[in-house]
Structures are given as structure tokens and as C-alpha cells.
Amino acid sequence: MKNLIFLFISILFFLFSCGKKEEEKADLPRPKGFNLIPLAAHRYVALEKGHPYTFEISTLAEVRPDTLTLGNKDRIWTAEPHWIYVYYPAWDAFIQITYKRLGGDQAKMKALINDSYKLAYKHQGKASGIQEYMMTTKSGKKAGLIELDGEVATSFQFFSTDSSRHFIRGAVYVNTATANDSLAPIIRYLKKDAMHLIQTLQWK
Secondary structure, three states: OHHHHHHHHHHHHHHHHHHHHHHHHHHOOOOOOOOOOOOOOOOEEEOOOOOOEEOEEEOOOEEEEOOOEEEOOOOEEEOOOOOEEEEEOOOOEEEEEEEEEOOOOHHHHHHHHHHHHHHHHOOOOOEEEEEEEEEEOOOOOEEEEEEEEEOOOEEEEEEEEOOOOEEEEEEEEEOOOOOOOOOHHHHHHHHHHHHHHHHOOEEO
């Protein structure tokens, strides 16, 4: 009889312990899940005519005029003709393109290159790392590339010039509060499109 009572108490204790562990598990915070982001294959078409430059853009994107005005007490940047957004409606993301005529002005070209680096390094406070390097495109053009890691508004910026007549700058943006770790597939997709844009850039 004593053995039966002991066995019964042991079973009750075991069941109580299991129930308590399940409750403790249920109370633990669950890790955040990542968004499932379907991505189409990369396909490209030529940019619409009417600009002093041309390149290929994604079939997922549409071209919108840039109407942005920004700056500070020292300098104001206002959108000019041929400043555009290569906009991705599905993700509310875009590649911002700004363009300047040089007219053979070497000092202007150097100032624009310096501005490109200054604009990129304004994100230094939130960036966990910044890498910059120069590349030569398949057609022999030089391009400066700046990659930014971390929770930054823009993860990739670039510029290119023919050193005499044309200067173009681009920056990749994703308009969302979602952490960049979760957006990594989209950011990689946009970077690949931006690199294709650079590789297919031609001046008119």
C-alpha cells in the first residue's frame, strides 16, 4: 500500500513539474521573425530617352522625377532637370540619380566628388562600417563606389564622370523602419541593379 501511495505522489509531482515547465516556456518572449520577401529574376530595359545619360533599369522599377529640396544654412540642394528616382513600388525603395553638367570645369568636378563622399559620410554615426573603392566598367568608365553597413538609410552610393562634360551620382534607399538585417535580400537586389546601372551607363 505504501508503495502505491508513493507511486501516486511521484506521478502527481511529475505531472505538476511538466505543466510548470510548459507555462515557463509559454511566458518566454519569442524571437522576432523575418519577413518573407519574394524576389523576381533580374531583368532590365533601357532608360527612357530625354536625358544626357542612358543606362538600363529593372523592369520592376519606374522612373519618377526628383522634386527633393534639402540642405543646411551653408548649402541648399534643389532637384534639377535630369534628377530622377528609379523607384520600386513593391518595396517603396529607390535609386536616386543626380546629374550635373561640368562644361570642362575641373574644379567643379573635384567639388562634386568631394560632395559625394561628404554626403555618404553623413551616415557615419549609424553605419557600422564604410568601404569605398574605385572600379572600371566594362566600357572603360571609372566609377566611385561607397558601401555602408548597419542601420543606415542608404546602403550603397556611387558616382561616375567623364572628367569633362558629365557627372552623375546615385544612392540606394529603402523607405521602411524594418531593420536592415531583415531587408538584406532587397538591399542585395538593389545593389545588383545599381551595379548593372553603372556597367551600362553611357553619356549622350
